[in-house]
Amino acid sequence: MGLEGHRIDVVGLTKTFGTTKALDDLTFSVTPGTVTGFLGPNGAGKTTTLRCLLGLVAPDSGTATVDGRAYRDLDDPIRTVGAALEASDFHPGRTARDHLLVMALGAGLDTGRVDAMLAQVGLTDSARRRVGGFSLGMRQRLALAAALLGDPRVLILDEPANGLDPAGIAWLRGFLRALAAEGRTVLVSSHVLSEVQQTVDEVVVISRGRLVRQGRLEDLDTGPSAVLVRTPTPDLLRQALAGAAVEALPGGALRVSDRSTAEVGHAAFASGVELHELTPEPDDLERLFLDMTGEGAAP
Numbered sequence: 405m406g407l408e409g410h411r412i413d414v415v416g417l418t419k420t421f422g423t424t425k426a427l428d429d430l431t432f433s434v435t436p437g438t439v440t441g442f443l444g445p446n447g448a449g450k451t452t453t454l455r456c457l458l459g460l461v462a463p464d465s466g467t468a469t470v471d472g473r474a475y476r477d478l479d480d481p482i483r484t485v486g487a488a489l490e491a492s493d494f495h496p497g498r499t500a501r502d503h504l505l506v507m508a509l510g511a512g513l514d515t516g517r518v519d520a521m522l523a524q525v526g527l528t529d530s531a532r533r534r535v536g537g538f539s540l541g542m543r544q545r546l547a548l549a550a551a552l553l554g555d556p557r558v559l560i561l562d563e564p565a566n567g568l569d570p571a572g573i574a575w576l577r578g579f580l581r582a583l584a585a586e587g588r589t590v591l592v593s594s595h596v597l598s599e600v601q602q603t604v605d606e607v608v609v610i611s612r613g614r615l616v617r618q619g620r621l622e623d624l625d626t627g628p629s630a631v632l633v634r635t636p637t638p639d640l641l642r643q644a645l646a647g648a649a650v651e652a653l654p655g656g657a658l659r660v661s662d663r664s665t666a667e668v669g670h671a672a673f674a675s676g677v678e679l680h681e682l683t684p685e686p687d688d689l690e691r692l693f694l695d696m697t698g699e700g701a702a703p
């Protein structure tokens with residue numbers, strides 16, 4: 405059975421710090437039951453947006469609401485929105501378990517969930533260790549457990565994959581997907597698309613405080629795919645691909661930007677050209693992300 409879902413709506417959000425326009429008329433929404441990646445390069449305004457959503461920063465104009473209400477107007481904010489903004493602000497002398505107990509008591513939450521949450525994030529064996537000795541990945545897990553203490557419908561996580569090793573990222577992926585499958589609304593920021601690419605259904609891409617793109621990950625138009633080819637006879641392959649956009653790469657490979665792997669393979673076969681490699685160019689999505697956010701522009 406799914407939970408009652410809550411939308412996140414950011415409308416016309418604008419915030420200036422001194423002379424820095426951190427957010428510039430930013431609008432997007434996040435639907436329940438999805439994991440949404442909130443993406444943008446460092447300094448794009450992600451943290452500021454999340455802080456506005458949590459009532460920690462007052463915007464100059466615009467609104468950031470959960471279930472149609474500002475955080476401060478929610479009836480039961482702790483049980484509605486769980487957030488992990490920074491993984492580093494734990495008291496280093498306190499154990500993981502004590503940290504969650506203090507939080508639960510302070511917020512009037514059921515302390516009975518503490519051990520269950522530690523187990524959920526894989527910290528049972530470290531529950532009685534002091535947080536000061538935790539790795540960044542363990543702090544991230546603890547922050548996640550803290551965010552989940554109130555069994556919230558909405559989760560807001562700032563760079564949760566930061567500091568996790570590949571196994572930890574794979575774990576996080578399954579964990580967040582399961583929370584979304586329960587009908588929760590999960591918003592996860594990252595400045596690295598590949599980190600969350602396999603986790604998210606939707607992406608909201610921002611750059612310089614403005615929305616660049618919102619949509620389903622699979623609908624992002626990655627443009628024509630390019631093909632990397634290696635052959636001992638590049639000139640013959642160029643002839644065989646007459647009319648194609650072919651670029652010589654350092655190291656001797658050719659990059660064909662307007663033909664599919666099948667088309668390149670067929671042209672080579674039909675002309676008797678020997679191929680040593682024929683691969684679709686990797687990271688099309690990463691390239692698109694860099695292009696969209698202006699980070700990939702040629703110097």
Ligand SMILES: Nc1ncnc2c1ncn2[C@@H]1O[C@H](COP(=O)(O)OP(=O)(O)OP(=O)(O)O)[C@@H](O)[C@H]1O
Nearest residue numbers: 421424426444445446447448449450451452453595
């Ligand atoms: N309290 C503040 N005072 C002054 N400037 C700020 C403050 N908070 C954020 N900024 C500035 O606003 C811009 C957006 O910062 P923000 O932290 O929201 O970006 P971000 O996308 O989260 O990047 P990062 O991943 O590096 O944290 C940056 O130029 C930042 O320096």
